[in-house]
Each structure stands twice: as C-alpha cells, then as structure tokens.
Amino acid sequence: MSSRTDAPGVAAAPDNADVVTYREAIRLALDDAMAADDTVLLLGEDIAKAGGPFKTTVGLYDKYGADRVFDTPIAENGFCGIALGMALTGLRPVTEIMFSDFLPTAFDAIAMELPRWRFMSGGQTSAPVTVRASGGGGGRFGAQTSSTGESWFLQFYGLKVAVAGSPQGAYGLLRAAIAHNNPVVVFDHKAMHLRKGPLVRGDDRLAEVGKAVVARPGTDVTIVASLLMVHRSLEAAEALAGEGIEVEVIDISWLRPLDMETVAASVGRTGRLVIAEEQYHDGGWGASVISRLATAAAPLAVPPAAVSMPEILISHSPPLEDAMIPSAERIADAVRSVCR
Amino acid sequence: MSSRTDAPGVAAAPDNADVVTYREAIRLALDDAMAADDTVLLLGEDIAKAGGPFKTTVGLYDKYGADRVFDTPIAENGFCGIALGMALTGLRPVTEIMFSDFLPTAFDAIAMELPRWRFMSGGQTSAPVTVRASGGGGGRFGAQTSSTGESWFLQFYGLKVAVAGSPQGAYGLLRAAIAHNNPVVVFDHKAMHLRKGPLVRGDDRLAEVGKAVVARPGTDVTIVASLLMVHRSLEAAEALAGEGIEVEVIDISWLRPLDMETVAASVGRTGRLVIAEEQYHDGGWGASVISRLATAAAPLAVPPAAVSMPEILISHSPPLEDAMIPSAERIADAVRSVCR
Amino acid sequence: MTAPPDAVLRTWLEQMILIRLAEDKVMEIYMQGLVPGTVHLCQGQEAASVGAIGALTGDDWLLCTYRGHHHALARGMDLEAFFAEIMGRDSGACRGMGGSSYVVDASLGMIGSPAIIGAGIPVATGAGMTARLRGEDRIAMCFFGDGACNIGAFHEALNMAQLWRSQVVFCIENNQYGEYTPFRDSTALPPEAPIAHRAAAYGMAHAVVDGQDVIAVHDMVAQARARAVAGDGPTLIEAQTYRYRGHSRTDPGAYRPPGELDAWKERDPIGILASGIGADGDLEALRERLQQEVDEAADRAAEGPWPTLDQARDYVFAD
C-alpha cells in the first residue's frame, strides 16, 4: 500500500510508505519490537487494559498478554528501577512515563542508576532499558505537564537520548532504542500525536543510533531542530523558499550522541546556523551544538541564532503558551536575521 | 583579627579577614543566618546531633535546639517537599543533601515543585528554600558520589543556582540564598572543604544574586570557572604569569542568573576565553556561556576553548579520577592554545 | 461528636449543590471551547471536600490536587475567579497561570495543588510543621487520591509527619480509580483491608469513613484535627467515594463494570444529606438559585481579559 501526505514540509515518502499518525507510529514500533523479540515487555500507568493515556499501547495487552504488558502503580522511580532489574537479568523492558514532567520523580532510577551500573561493574552487566516520555506544550496543560524535557539528561552521561521529529522518526528511534544494549530515553511530542506522515515499518527500519536526519535539504541556512520544532522549521522553510532563501532543516534525532558531523557538514556548506528548540537555551542541546561549533572554529559567515523559549514558566493561558513556544514565524525571522 | 593565607591564587584579603576553611565558612554562614533570622531552620541527614557528615552544622543543634535543626530520615524528596511547605507558610528552611549525587532522588521536589508553585499561583505564594549539596570528585568515591551536579538544574527554570569557589563565596552565596525569597540550590565542592582562605562575615557580606566575582584580574585571557576549577584556574594563572600571560579568572558564582555582563566585559577586554568546568560539556553552563557569546557576536580574537570532563563516568580508581577532572595543567594548556 | 446544627447542614447542602452545578458548568463551557487544556471533575465527591473543609478553621492550610475544584469551592473561592482561572484569564484566582489543575486562593489558606501525584503530601507535612513549631492552633489539611498512596512521596512524608508530630490531617479521597485502573490493581493490601491501613506501618492513627456522608466525613476530620493540634500526631483518613465522570475530559470511563456508576449514584452525597435533613423538597429551588449564580459567574468570567507575557514573567520570582 502506498500513499502520500500533503502535510507541509513532509519529505517525499517512499512508495511503500503508509500514512499514519505519529502516535500510531509509536504503537507500531512497540508492536513490531514485541513481535520481533519476546524479551521485550512494557511497563507503565494504564497502558495495559486501557491502552495507554496517549493510546500508544492500544491492543498490545490483548495481543501479548499480562506477562508482557504491565499496568503499574503510580511509582515511576520504582518501575524504572524494576526495569533495570529486568534488563540486568535478560529482559528488554520499555517504560512509559506519560508526561515528561513526571520524569523528575524517577530521576534516580533513570539518570543515576540505569546509566551507571554497567560502568561500576567494569562492564560485567548491561542495561537495555528504553524509557519513553511524551512532552511538549501547546495542550494548555500548564507548568507541570508541558515541558519537552529533552535536555534534562544531557549532564547525566551514560544515557542516550532520542527525540522524534516525525512518524518515521518515532518508529525508527523507538525501535533502535529497544534493540540497543544500553539505556535510552526516547522523547516524543504530545502536539504531534495526531499529526500524520509516511511510515515504512520493518526490522530494517531502525534508526541509526546517533545519526541526525536531513528533513529538508537546502543551501543557504541550516536549521537544527527537534520534536515539534522540526515541523515548524519545515513550515518556516517553505515560507522562506518563497523569498528565495533555501533552508536545510536537520532533525537532530539524537541529543546524545549528538551528530556533530552532520551538523558541521551542513553548516560548512551554508555558513549559517539557526537552532530551533522548545526549551530554555541555557543547559540545552542547542547551546551545546553552538558551543561545539564555536570551540571547533566552524566557519560561520555570521553569528548563529537560537530560537528558544523565553525565560518564563509555561502558563495554562493559551495566548501565553503560544507566545512561549517558538512559532514558524519566529523561526523564519531568525533565519532572515542571519541572512541579512 | 586579621591574617593572610598563602594558598596559591587567593585574592588579597581585607584587613579584617579571618582565615577559615571552606567548610567552616559554610557552617558560619548557617550560624549567622540562624542568628539573624529565627525563621531559618535546617533539615538533613545526621546534621543535628552528630553535626553533619561533612561537619557543616557542628554546634548548631546545641545552639539552636531541636526545633531548628532536624535530623531527617533518608528521604530527600520528602524533606525537600517538607521544606517547601514550611516556606509557603512563613519559614525559611535550608536542606542539606550531602552528596550531589543524591539530588536525583529529590528532583521532583527540587526541580518540579519548588520553582513552580509560585508561578502557578499567579504570584500568590513564594518559596524561600535553600537546598545545599556537596559535590565533586577527587575523593575516590566512585561514580555515584563524585558528580558536581552543578548544571543539572539549568533546564529547570525558576531555580537559582550558586556555586562556591572560595570560603568567602561559600559564606556569601549561602547567606544570600537563605535571605533570597526564591528557591536557590547552592553547590559546594567536597575537595575544597579543608582548604583555607580569608573570610569576612556579617549581614553585609551576602553575595549579590547573579553577580560573578573576578578572582584574579588579567589582561590577556579570560578563564570562567566554577567550584574547584576556580582554584585550579588560579594555579594555572600563576604558572602562566611566569610565561608572560596575564589571565583574568572569573569565579562564575551563579549559574542562574548567569552574569553574562561580567563575562562579556572581560572577554571584550581580553578577546580570549577558556571555560574550566568539572562536568561534561554538553548541557553544562560552560556551553551556555560560549553559546550566549557566540549568538551575541562577542568579538573573540580566537575561538573559545572549554576544559571539561572527558565523556566517561567517574571511576573509583585514583589515576582515572585524576585523568578525568581538569587539572591546572590542562587549563594552562588550553590558555596557551588560545594564545597561540 | 454532636451533630452539627441545622444551619450548618444547610450550608453544606448548598455548597455541595454549588459544586455539582459548577462542575457541570465546567463541562458545558468546555464543550463550548471556553476551557483550554483538560479538566478533572469531581461530581460525586462533593461530601469529602465539604465535610472535611467544614471541620477546619479559617487559619488552616489546604493542599489539594489537579482534581481540586470541589476543595476550592468548599473553601469559599469566589465563583467568578474560579471560572476565570479555568478559562485562563487574568481575572482568575491564579491570574490564569494555573488553570483547572491549579485553582488556589492563598488568602483562603490554599497553598497549592500540584499536578504531580503525591507532591503535595510532603508539602502539607511541612506546613503542619510550621504550625507545630509556632505552637499554633492550626493544621494543614491534605487531600489526595487513592493512586497517590503508591508513590514514594506518600511514604516519605507519612513517616516524617508521624515522627515529628506534624499538625497535618491526610485525607485519601478514594474514588476507586487512578486514571483507568481500579485501586486494588495497583495497591497491594491485605485482603479486604482499606488503604488507610497503610498508616499502621508508621504507627499513625487512621480511619475509614463513608465519603458520601458529609456528616461522617466532618466528624472524622474534626476528631483528627483535634488530635493534630493537641500534638498527638497526624491521621490518615480514607473517604470512600466515587467520581461520576471519567478521569479527565476525554475519558468515557469504559473500564467501569456495568451498574457500578448507578449503584454509587444511589448513594449520592447530595441526596443523602438532603433526605437526612428533610430538605428534599427544597432542592429544586436551591438548585435554581445556585444555577443562576453559577451561570452569571461563568458569563462574567468569560469576559475576563487575557494575561500578558510580562505579567507572567513577574510571577516567576518574588522580589
């Protein structure tokens, strides 16, 4: 079955692509991973019988049974620790954290235990755990349920971190994470759950760990973006094309390892860089990208720009949330500013 | 009483300075803050009757009593949440987390609750809580008790973060944090606890929130450093002075708010920047400083350099820990490289 | 305890009806697109909040949750400020910053209602410590759900509350479900034991109460409050109740066994009190009057201005 989407900026789909929602891509990744490997199992709140608060596990409990899909108590730190114990003994658990903002309750298990036990043992053990979290604003959920959370683990070395910028990314990154022999946190964006795009499934469609994706090729400016910002950057790129500015959009896809090779190559060609991130600048991956380029003396024609969130917390009030989260317009303006 | 220390690189002490250890400066700050304001109270493990695992509260239980100094159970998230409740109702609690690596167990309280409740209430409440943590390597304590942790909260906007680079800093930052009407996390460095330096106490010696300190003036290169790296940078500066390179060392002191004014002014004069940080580069304050300068088109003569930890976890084994934590030599080499 | 005077019972009846109507109104204006985000409604749980809050003094502090509309209204929050907050307006109780999950009025002692499960439990313990340290006749009243009893914060806070004799009263509103999961599927307990039994782990006083009976809830909380201010320690109260609606706006509640909702509705808290005090005949008129108040408040709220980003910036940090 082949089809196409006309969503703005979606890269041309291969002929064998289905068109599915981002959320369905997540569900399919879990389904395919469970089918491919019977050590894969799922833990999370209301994910079994009810199919998940975000419907990312619909049908999996019926298909794989109570020994592979677990409804947990509200105890994120506990069940991520349990996942570590399962992983150390041969299973490959995937935990669902629901909103990214609930991750802090589980920081000990995720940031301090999962990535360090193998090292402390001198390589005797390993911890193939995938932690999934849905983040991001736009839902008018307020300050404690709107963070993307994507850069929270950057200073906790040992964790790999993926961010899904499209249905194909959601599928491929999640499958890659589950197949990976080390702990990975995979972030998706709630506001993209119902967004459609082409998807090709299969055991050969795992994303390459640490590899960014060029979501749109261009010659004049490089935008590096994550999650919803990939989509907004593609929108901006489309508008700018009308003004004669050809933008290359990189879906960074992995925050650790960070694919500086792809970024540097692109910037080497365009000489201009804009970061688009739904997070504060300080302490985020965008600042890291800029700093790495700066210390490596990357040849930029003009200073780089970063489109980030203003330093305010996220309000429930719609006009304020809209003013906080970078829009396609703000991204386009930043591109124009580096082209001046 | 006046005296001087001959520790390398310690700035000239005012005449009325005592010479005390960094750890004693922390204790004196707590003592003076408690004497000045009877709403200040302390919570932490083994800090009351036993005077604290790091001896930062010796004598305070005897002096201020069981209603102001609390031995807590091992329940960091719980007692930081308790501190929030005390603060919302008129007290000014200080919590001691012992090792920075224990902070992740309390991330929900510290990163998600403390800094957000005031905002969500539309400014109706406030949360004057100080969280103290001792971090850093060199003690051969291994991967779960050696992190500085200093940049872990950068992406959690709403928290202010201070880092003490000297006894005077330890005193002034902690007193400023306690007097401040918003939550502040104050980091100190375990390897500095027994290091001595000049200290002037008093209610007028509170650090200014968000103000960096020039620990040594210089004209050729700017080093921006935190915690133990301030000391190592001063050592490096001394060695480099012998080679004719005059280094300005900035003790960044606050990671949020970040004093870009002081940094930019210094870099504006020297044209050369080296970051010295006992942490990974990605997601850290050093990358943020470099990125902020880059996006602001700061006029650097050469690309900036960052001396950070290699991307490995911290081992218990002494030669490896020494190889991980930036030395004065590595810092000096970086300075030489930007002077070439 | 002697039964509360009739006038008090009438007030409680009014409050419960007001809450019921206000919650229905929230749903109505939600469907009209006036409420951004999601909402967690409490129809069916009115007695737990009204009875408990009826046992408090004006000085007492309250810690609530994202399912907190009933607490706010039982505590006397201005109706327009309530609706305006849920609509994200500058005229809202929290200037539109909090929304449905965070409808608090600090002048009424409501100091927080976090969206993070369990996060309020230590905070209430801390507020109760302030009262104890200052020797005040004051408590912190802490509401949370059955699901919250499984997270670490519950355990850590209850231990310290008991250890330090914090002046706090904990109230589990056990509405039978955490999201879509029946509480016994997520909460290990001895067979038949109530969740309140967990307090015994800390040597803490505990009790189970019929959460549909506002008088019973009131009695229990009043006793617990007295115990707390006397320095005899906190109490964990489990009010057994039910939410008529789904977990949040999008949840149809398909996981409920057939007949369960109807069975609970037969023990509707408003009905129980009304017939208990012989006020069945007055219900219609009461409802009419309160409906008008609710409608007018919601209408006024919908006229409220939006906050600005500069205002929001000011709310982050205190001076």
Add this chain to the structure above:
Amino acid sequence: MTAPPDAVLRTWLEQMILIRLAEDKVMEIYMQGLVPGTVHLCQGQEAASVGAIGALTGDDWLLCTYRGHHHALARGMDLEAFFAEIMGRDSGACRGMGGSSYVVDASLGMIGSPAIIGAGIPVATGAGMTARLRGEDRIAMCFFGDGACNIGAFHEALNMAQLWRSQVVFCIENNQYGEYTPFRDSTALPPEAPIAHRAAAYGMAHAVVDGQDVIAVHDMVAQARARAVAGDGPTLIEAQTYRYRGHSRTDPGAYRPPGELDAWKERDPIGILASGIGADGDLEALRERLQQEVDEAADRAAEGPWPTLDQARDYVFAD
C-alpha cells in the same frame, strides 16, 4: 526446618571468620594508604550475609549495597579480586571501576550494589520478576539497611513486588543505625514494633530474626525463598544485628551509648556458631589459616596494575 549438616555449619563458620579477617585487613591496608576513598565495614554483621546467602542456589541473584563486602565474600568472590577492587586495580572484580562500594561479580549472580540508598530494592524486584515471568526456580535476594526503609524506593518496590508476586526476598540488615542516627529516631513505627512490620502495609509476609544467629537467618531465608518460588510472594525479613565499626572509615561511633558495643560483642555471630557446634577449640587454627589466605590475597592484589582511561571508556556502553 531440620538443622543443616555439620559440614555446612563448618563452612559457614569459616566464611564468617574469613569475612571478619578480610574486613580487618581492609582497615589495615586502608591505614597503609592502599585503599582510595572510604570504606563501609561490616564486622558484626557476618551472620546475616552468610546465613542468607547460604540459603540460595547458584542461580539466585543478589542485590547489595555500599556495605557489601560480606555479601561478596559469602557468595564466594575471589579474595584477590576482592582486595584488588577495593584498591582500584584492573585486576579487581569490577576492574577497579567500583571500589569498596561496588564489589560485585556478575558470574556469581551479584548484579549490583548501588551507593544510593534504596536504589537496589526496585532492581531486585525487577530481577525477581524475570524469574517469575520465565517460571524459573530462582529468586533475587535483596539486602539493605534499616535506614533504607524510609526512602520512597522501598515503598514503591515493595508494593509492586507484592502486587506482582515477584520472586524476591528482602532482607533488612538492621544494624541499629543509619550513619550516626539510631533507627528509631528516623523510622516511625508503632511502639516496640520492628521495621519488618511495615510489610503489613502491603499484605506482605514478614519476619524478624536474630541476625547474630546464622542458623536462624538461614532458616528464615530458606522459608522465604521457598515461598517466593512457589509464587506466594515476597517476604520482608529483618535481621537484627550490629556493626562493630563506625559508619564509614572516618566515624569513631561517638553517638553510641556506653556499653552498647560490648553488649553486642557478647553475642558475636562467630562465637555463637562456634560454641553451638563445639568448635571453640578450632578457632585459633582456623583463623591462622584464613589470615594467611587473606594476607596473601591482599599482597597479590596490591601488585595489580591500574586500569587505563581507555579501558574505562569501554565500560560505559555495551556494544
């Protein structure tokens, strides 16, 4: 349970003496500057580890803590690898990466010993789930201290362990103190109740055992193990014991009431077993032989090479 055969008891006696001598040796080489960092010693707690581990099969998993030397040695860790690890050498059990706090040998089923209090409790629960899901005759044995019973991870893990019938046995080594604080000052409990009582909050089986009596510990763990593999759920066992040394290397233990240490030493676990099996007369010879083993192993360990940063880099990520 019938008493274990004499040969087994002799092995336990040897193991306990070996642990005691090894710990004394650690202190000795620490003072010589051979041990980087700090150490948490376990003299006095030998029976809890030897008895419990004696009840396990070779397939069982172990989760320990930073106070884990006795577990490692009771499980049969190679003595040289043990000392070399504590000295940070490449020849150590964890290639020098873990140090005193993290002396594990995965080939012996030791899968972790975190420095973070409570962190191992969920992990053990997860390992026990692996056994249950695979239907294996296997458990996870989880050791932790009295202080760990107050952190959230304890609560969250015990609830899930019971809910899901994880094949895990939890053993509190209650050595009376968490750092410098007596456990009753940090642990709210009903008067006189042991910590193990907290299991009742989850409807979990629990028991208190004399932690100085290796046979009693063994019996209790053997029963709990059988219950776990039969699918009847986990058990929380509290082994009441004492650490003769301070919390860590720098702690002189000044907070102990006078006479307390001596009173416990009268119930020394080695002494109790030795006189129980009439082996008092053999102790001297046994000690001599084991001391030689210990000394030689420590000497060999001190010759071990340092690891390199490139090696360390390889340990972060699996392929």
